[in-house]
Amino acid sequence: MAGLATTFGSGASTNSLDDLSEARCILAIGTNTTEAHPIIGMNMRKAARGGTRLIVANPLEIPLVRDAAIWLQHRSGTDVALLMGMMKVIVDEGLMDAKFIEERCENYDLFKDSLNNYPLSLVEDITGVPGEKVAEAARLYATNSPAAICYTMGITQHSHGTDNVIAVANLAMLTGNIGKPGSGVNPLRGQNNVQGACDVGALPNVYPGYQAVNNEEIRKKFEAAWGVSLNPTPGKTLTEIMPLAHEGKIKAMYLMGENPSLSDPDSSHVREAMRRLEFFVVQDIFLNETARLADVVLPATSFAEKDGTYTNTERRVQRVRKAIEPVGDSKPDWWITCQIARRMGASGFDFKDPSRIMEEIASVTPSYGGITYRRLEKKTLQWPCPTKEHPGTAILHTEAFARGKGHFVPLEYRPPAELPDDEYPLVLTTDRSLFHFHTGTMTRKVRGLNIFASEELVAINPRDAEALEINDGDKIKVTSRRGEVTAKAQVTESAPKGTIAMTFHFAETPTNELTNPALDPVSKIPEFKVAAVRVQKAERVAVKTG
Amino acid sequence: MDHITLTINGQEIKATRGMTVLEAAQSADIYVPTLCHYPDLEPYGGCRLCIVEIDKMRGLPTACTTPATDGMVVTTESDAINSVRRASLELILSTHPCDCLECHRRERCGPYDICLRHVAVTDRCVVCPSNNNCELQEVVDYIGVHELRIPRDTAPRTIDNSNPFFDLDRNRCILCARCVRACQEITGVGAIDMAYRGYGMKVATFGDVPLLDSICRSCGECMVRCPVGAITPKEPAVPEREVKTVCTYCGVGCSMYLGVKDDKIVSVRGDEEGPANQGRLCVKGRFGIAEFVNSSERLTTPLIRKDGRLVEASWDEALALVADKLGKYRGDEVAVISSAKSTTEDNYVMQKLARVVLGTNNVDHCARL
Numbered sequence: 001m002a003g004l005a006t007t008f009g010s011g012a013s014t015n016s017l018d019d020l021s022e023a024r025c026i027l028a029i030g031t032n033t034t035e036a037h038p039i040i041g042m043n044m045r046k047a048a049r050g051g052t053r054l055i056v057a058n059p060l061e062i063p064l065v066r067d068a069a070i071w072l073q074h075r076s077g078t079d080v081a082l083l084m085g086m087m088k089v090i091v092d093e094g095l096m097d098a099k100f101i102e103e104r105c106e107n108y109d110l111f112k113d114s115l116n117n118y119p120l121s122l123v124e125d126i127t128g129v130p131g132e133k134v135a136e137a138a139r140l141y142a143t144n145s146p147a148a149i150c151y152t153m154g155i156t157q158h159s160h161g162t163d164n165v166i167a168v169a170n171l172a173m174l175t176g177n178i179g180k181p182g183s184g185v186n187p188l189r190g191q192n193n194v195q196g197a198c199d200v201g202a203l204p205n206v207y208p209g210y211q212a213v214n215n216e217e218i219r220k221k222f223e224a225a226w227g228v229s230l231n232p233t234p235g236k237t238l239t240e241i242m243p244l245a246h247e248g249k250i251k252a253m254y255l256m257g258e259n260p261s262l263s264d265p266d267s268s269h270v271r272e273a274m275r276r277l278e279f280f281v282v283q284d285i286f287l288n289e290t291a292r293l294a295d296v297v298l299p300a301t302s303f304a305e306k307d308g309t310y311t312n313t314e315r316r317v318q319r320v321r322k323a324i325e326p327v328g329d330s331k332p333d334w335w336i337t338c339q340i341a342r343r344m345g346a347s348g349f350d351f352k353d354p355s356r357i358m359e360e361i362a363s364v365t366p367s368y369g370g371i372t373y374r375r376l377e378k379k380t381l382q383w384p385c386p387t388k389e390h391p392g393t394a395i396l397h398t399e400a401f402a403r404g405k406g407h408f409v410p411l412e413y414r415p416p417a418e419l420p421d422d423e424y425p426l427v428l429t430t431d432r433s434l435f436h437f438h439t440g441t442m443t444r445k446v447r448g449l450n451i452f453a454s455e456e457l458v459a460i461n462p463r464d465a466e467a468l469e470i471n472d473g474d475k476i477k478v479t480s481r482r483g484e485v486t487a488k489a490q491v492t493e494s495a496p497k498g499t500i501a502m503t504f505h506f507a508e509t510p511t512n513e514l515t516n517p518a519l520d521p522v523s524k525i526p527e528f529k530v531a532a533v534r535v536q537k538a539e540r541v542a543v544k545t546g
Numbered sequence: 547m548d549h550i551t552l553t554i555n556g557q558e559i560k561a562t563r564g565m566t567v568l569e570a571a572q573s574a575d576i577y578v579p580t581l582c583h584y585p586d587l588e589p590y591g592g593c594r595l596c597i598v599e600i601d602k603m604r605g606l607p608t609a610c611t612t613p614a615t616d617g618m619v620v621t622t623e624s625d626a627i628n629s630v631r632r633a634s635l636e637l638i639l640s641t642h643p644c645d646c647l648e649c650h651r652r653e654r655c656g657p658y659d660i661c662l663r664h665v666a667v668t669d670r671c672v673v674c675p676s677n678n679n680c681e682l683q684e685v686v687d688y689i690g691v692h693e694l695r696i697p698r699d700t701a702p703r704t705i706d707n708s709n710p711f712f713d714l715d716r717n718r719c720i721l722c723a724r725c726v727r728a729c730q731e732i733t734g735v736g737a738i739d740m741a742y743r744g745y746g747m748k749v750a751t752f753g754d755v756p757l758l759d760s761i762c763r764s765c766g767e768c769m770v771r772c773p774v775g776a777i778t779p780k781e782p783a784v785p786e787r788e789v790k791t792v793c794t795y796c797g798v799g800c801s802m803y804l805g806v807k808d809d810k811i812v813s814v815r816g817d818e819e820g821p822a823n824q825g826r827l828c829v830k831g832r833f834g835i836a837e838f839v840n841s842s843e844r845l846t847t848p849l850i851r852k853d854g855r856l857v858e859a860s861w862d863e864a865l866a867l868v869a870d871k872l873g874k875y876r877g878d879e880v881a882v883i884s885s886a887k888s889t890t891e892d893n894y895v896m897q898k899l900a901r902v903v904l905g906t907n908n909v910d911h912c913a914r915l
Contacts (some may be wrong), residue, residue, distance in 0.1 A: 017798070017822050038765065039798045045734025067734065166743045185668030189797030196890035201897045202911045208894065213907050228902050231877060235900075235907030241881045250908065252875040254868075257885030258912050275583020282667035287845055287856075296868055297587045297856060300888075303794040304804055304811055304835070308889025310792045312565070313801025314824055320889055323789035323804040324811060326782030327839075329861065333885075333892035336865075338900055343869035349895065357891035377700060380801075380821055434763060437795050437830060449834050452764065462887040 002523045003165025004185065007173070009403025011210070012195065014396045015148065015184035016314045016382065019049055022182030025144035027137075029057040029168065030079065030154020034064050035434040037188050037313075043539045053144050055137050057082060058154065060459070060501055061494040062429060070137045074127035076429045077158055077416035081169035084411060085123030086129070086138035087174055088115040095142035097176030105173050105406040108511055114410030126413060142175050143466075146182035157430075157528040159417040161520040166409045171408045179398040189313035191438070196311035199368065199383070200361055204235030209365035223363050224533070226348055237524040239264070239517065246273035254281045254340075256333055257300065259490040261289035262439035265517040266482045268512050270416040274412075274508060283336055290442045295529045299330040308354045309376065310361055311383070315393070317371055318380045333533060416530035417518035420498070424480060424532035426464065427499045436505035443505070456509040457490035459501040460535065464490040468535055475538035478502070480531050483513030500535060561614050568596050568609035571622060574724050576624050579631065579685045581638070583610045584721040584771050586824070587731055592723055594634040595685060606630055628689070635689050638682075638720050640698050641745070642774070643669035647691065674718065675782035676775035682720060694812045699745050708756035711833040712769045712779050716748050719776035725749060725768030732826065737762035749776075760821040764829040770816070783812035790817060793831040794887065798822050800831055811836040872904070881908035 004011045014536060020026060020043045036042030041064065048054040048067040056068040059076045068249040074082045090096050101108050120131030127134070141147050149172055155164040169185055177183035189195050201208040211218040213234045223230050236244060242264060255275070262272040274280060274293045282294035286534040291297050305327065308320045326332070333355060341349040351357045354372035362368050367384040375381060396402065422429055435452040436443040443449045458476060470476055472491040477484055478500070487502070487509040496500050504511040516531040548563040554571050559569035566589055571578050582592035589611040597606040601619040606627060609620075615637035621627070638649065645665040646652045655661070671677050723740055726749060730736045737760050741750035751760035769777040785805025791902045793800040801820025805813030814832050818825035848864035849856040859867075872880070880902035884893045893911070900909040 034763075037796055037798050038763070038830075039800060039823050039826050042733050042826060046731070048733075049734060095904045130867075191797055191886035192792070192794050192799065193888065193890060193893070194797060194886035194911070197884055197888070197893040197911045200894040201892040202884035202909055203897075204910050207901075208897070222741065222901075226898065226902050230901055231905050231907055233907060234550050235909060236881065236885060238910040238912065241883070241908060241910065245881070250879055250881050252880045253871055253883065254872060254880075254884040254899075256892070257887045258883050260883070260912075263912055279875070281872065282582075285844055286841075287843070287849075287909065291845075292856075294849075294856075295851045296864055297845065297849040298864060298868070299847060299849075301838045302844075303791070303887075304839045305890075306889070308891045310799060311890055312792075313797035314799075316799055316821060317890070318792045318799055318801065319790075320794075321789050321791045323791060323806050324809050324839075329843045330844070330846060331861070333888045334895045337892070337895045339861075339865050340868050341895070341899045341903050343865055344873045344903050346899070348898070348902065352897070354889065354891040357894055361890065361894050379645075423638060435829060437834075440797075443830060445836055445838040445841045446834045447837065448764075451710045451758070451829065452829075529887050535569050 001111045001264070003162045004169055004187070007166055007169035007407050007409060008178070008185075008397060008401050010396060011198075012191070012315050012396065013184070013186040013313055015181070015186055016394045017043060019181040019395070020044065020148055023047060023052055023146055023148040025053045025055065025141050025147035027057065027070050027141055027147065028054045029149065029151045030164070031150055031152040031188055031224065032058070032060070032062045032154070032431060033150065033188070034062070034066070036152060036190065036432045038434060040188060044150075051115065053140050059429060059496055059499055060107065070133065070140060072133060072137055073485070073496060074129050076126040076427050079155060079158070079164045080160065080167050080411055081123050081126040081371070082129065082134065082173055082414040083117065084115060084118040085120055085127070085134045086141065087171055089135045089138035090142045090174055091115055093139070095139065095173045100176030101174065103177075105408055107133060107408040109539070111170065111408035111410045114412070141157060141171070145175065146174065146180055147177045148182060148184050148186060149177075150188055151188045152188045154529060156187070156523065156525050158416045158525075158530065159518045159520055159527040161525045162522040163317060163414065164397070164410050167411055170408055170411070173408060176294040178401075178406065179395060181395065184395070187543050190426045192312070195313060195315060196309065196481065197318070199311055201366060204237055207364070207520065208361060209367055217416070222364065239519055239526055242270045242273045245277055248276060251277060252279040253277050254283075255290065256283040256337070257285075259288050259290045259439040259441055261293070262504060262507060262510055265512055265515040265528060268483055269517070283333060285330070286441050287441050288439070290420065299328065300336065301326040301330045301335050305330070306354075308334070309358065310526040315382045316380050317368070317376065317383065319373070319376045336391060342480040373468065391508055417527055418481075418516050418530065420532045424534045426533050428478065428480065428531045428533040429499055429501050430511060430515065430528045431501040431503055433503050433505060436503065438445050438505070440505040444507070453505070456485075456487035456502055456506045458487050458535075459490050459492050461495045461497045461499070462491050462493065463497050464500070464535070465489065468537065470535070470537055477536050477538045478514060478533050479536075480514040480516075480533045482516070485509050485511060485513055550616040552614055552616065552620060554620045555622055565614045566610055567598060567600070567612045567614045567618070567620055570614040571620070572866070576622060577688070578609050579688050580610060580725060581681055581720060581773050584724050584728075587724060587727045587771070590723060590727065592721070593638065595631055595689075597627055597630055599624055599627060603608060632691060635685065636663055636692055636694050636696055639686070639694060640692065640696050640827050642682065642720055644694070644698070645669060646671035648691060648773060649681060665792065674775035675778040680775060681773035703748065706757050707761065708758035709764060710758075710780065711764060711829070712766060712777055714749065715779050716776065718774050719749060720774055721749070722773060724771040724773065725777055728767045728771045730760060732767050733763065733765055735761060736765055738768070743796060764833070765827065766829070766832045767826060770825075783807060785813050788815065793827070794835070795830045800827055802831060804835070811839050839859060841862055876905045878906065880906050882906070884909060884911040886911050
């Protein structure tokens with residue numbers, strides 16, 4: 001998000017899902033779309049069948065590779081080099097959109113000079129992708145307009161994730177692929193409402209509507225709206241909060257609907273951090289691995305038992321409606337939070353129902369200004385929707401960028417924070433399964449989904465497996481500097497030599513005990529996609545005989 | 547949009563250029579029987595039931611594959627059409643249990659009633675999950691078939707019940723290929739195809755392995771489009787009512803209807819008007835919601851840690867304790883973790899509590915994970 005904010009002025013997806021069908025080229029980089037966003041995966045496949053040229057850039061042989069015109073199998077963590085290489089080809093061959101650059105963007109010359117550091121021979125060395133293939137992909141993307149880019153955590157979950165995002169944004173600007181149907185830069189949001197949570201300021205540095213906490217004028221505005229004086233210092237991110245809790249600097253925590261025990265990097269450290277809290281409240285629908293550590297557990301209703309809204313990956317606000325009565329004595333999250341606030345003597349928490357909360361959101365969040373439950377009853381609305389008459393916005397940056405001019409940023413390739421060495425010779429990258437979601441709190445409860453995927457399978461290349469004398473289905477021990485996990489091996493060509501892939505859906509085999517908590521300096525996103533590990537056959541368990 | 551005018555059964559109809567004759571007729575509420583046509587699939591012309599007569603055109607073209615043109619004159623009912631249509635339907639019925647279809651008692655018959663026609667229990671319409679929701683029943687009632695003039699092929703066909711969410715009962719399959727086309731055109735997976743020839747033709751996976759062992763992603767788009775009871779959910783249910791909402795899994799934001807019966811979620815249906823999904827759902831959305839919502843492991847009461855163990859407590863007790871204890875911390879020493887799974891409204895009050903009540907900007911959620 002920080003990367004797109006720097007270049008475009010808004011971190012949100014620029015286009016609508018619908019207009020992928022209008023793209024003549026789609027670059028899917030760092031996204032296993034058919035598994036993590038199945039419906040968008042269907043859209044991509046449909047487009048590819050209709051003649052759209054699909055470029056897949058992924059170290060793993062994901063299912064979408066089958067549908068791709070070109071598959072760039074670059075090494076995990078080398079996205080900047082790959083994209084800079086593509087952009088150099090585009091500039092060298094004069095395939096850029098000079099008019100768009102001239103009229104809509106700034107800082108191009110400085111950026112252009114930085115491309116000189118990326119001759120294809122060097123790009124090939126860094127990424128492992130043949131230079132000619134990089135050039136071919138570049139030509140495909142630049143000459144088939146409009147071209148769309150979709151990416152997910154494969155781009156962001158690196159210690160240089162912000163650079164990766166900027167590289168993607170540079171590529172789109174360079175070819176004029178912004179502001180029209182079938183083009184754009186679309187970070188596909190992983191969670192149902194990650195967009196909505198960000199939009200209304202569940203972030204340490206911004207109030208609702210991405211209005212900066214450290215801007216005095218904005219703070220005054222919120223102080224007036226909420227009738228209190230506010231803390232002017234931006235807060236800490238989740239990935240910084242946990243270490244602070246570990247150090248004892250953060251003493252109390254109120255956590256709703258998350259499971260850091262499995263989702264956060266170096267998760268045994270995270271669990272210890274939560275244990276050290278003096279007071280820990282967890283609000284959830286299940287007694288998950290995190291809730292078990294709490295001092296107080298508050299039962300929340302599921303989405304089927306409450307009203308509200310979710311904002312999807314294309315900034316579309318949609319109504320969530322109550323279908324059944326709350327299970328047991330569970331209560332909607334907003335109700336619980338308001339009760340706590342009121343019991344602590346706060347005013348401004350007497351909402352009768354979620355539609356009243358949306359009224360307040362609209363009053364303090366310019367991009368939600370025109371959104372009401374009454375309007376949402378008839379149709380969905382894509383923000384920015386600043387007034388009650390505004391129809392919503394399908395495509396961002398059509399006339400000008402949110403920040404005015406699109407800002408090119410020169411980049412320098414930085415390798416991942418932890419590279420393989422003699423002791424930890426393999427790279428671990430995290431992946432997702434279609435059949436489970438995030439830490440599995442919900443999907444592991446579904447019998448049928450567990451039939452499809454019942455346990456962690458470590459994808460390992462046959463050549464690595466052979467060298468380590470590992471057979472398909474063997475139990476193997478994966479060790480990193482932070483921990484070890486034992487799971488079953490799946491010997492498959494889908495993992496390149498030197499890289500293994502694991503999901504993190506299974507509490508029994510918490511993959512994130514292995515991952516590297518090294519953070520991107522700007523976005524504070526941890527480097528889930530590259531950790532150095534060692535793999536060995538797990539010790540044989542005695543087999544019962546007779 | 548480019549409009550054209552054509553005449554169907556003497557009625558003048560305005561249609562959009564690019565529509566097929568079948569679509570033009572349907573847009574004017576003129577019923578033309580069909581079993582293989584489905585709005586979001588490519589025209590197929592497999593079942594031969596939508597045949598029509600068109601002036602200045604030879605033979606009986608299928609309405610679903612013929613583009614409508616300006617000034618076209620179409621007839622959807624005639625003796626010639628009905629004669630061929632009935633023969634086509636008889637061919638379809640020759641491989642489908644059809645004793646009930648022609649029985650006037652079909653509507654009243656219970657699953658295990660004594661049947662005067664000696665229809666095997668397994669062949670009866672009343673035991674089929676698609677009974678009363680079956681397009682074949684509709685078409686048979688419309689065309690009116692009362693006897694088969696060709697011998698029935700009653701050899702039992704294989705049932706694939708390997709998938710945990712739906713069954714493929716080939717005994718009820720009419721080979722319309724909607725499932726095959728959905729798997730190819732809608733999902734791009736192509737796990738199933740029409741295999742073998744003649745009476746041996748069937749819907750099968752590559753290598754004829756069970757669905758579970760195939761590349762099937764279990765989205766159920768085939769099931770949604772099956773006109774008969776060949777692909778049906780393992781736990782079929784008729785909801786009392788449906789509530790439109792949004793899927794709670796990933797960020798696509800699929801619009802869906804939750805079917806409710808006895809205050810439990812019993813079914814999930816994609817919303818065809820859903821702007822992000824146009825009716826489509828994945829395996830998690832379609833089959834992975836009811837079970838976690840209805841799970842017996844759901845938290846149903848507040849819990850408070852006493853002597854190291856979490857014990858049940860009242861809301862009053864729990865809220866008082868939280869307000870009291872949390873109220874002792876302010877600013878840098880407290881943090882609030884909000885949730886990308888919860889609603890926007892939930893998140894708004896959560897960050898407001900952090901900022902207004904606890905005086906901290908330490909509020910975040912798992913956007914980065």
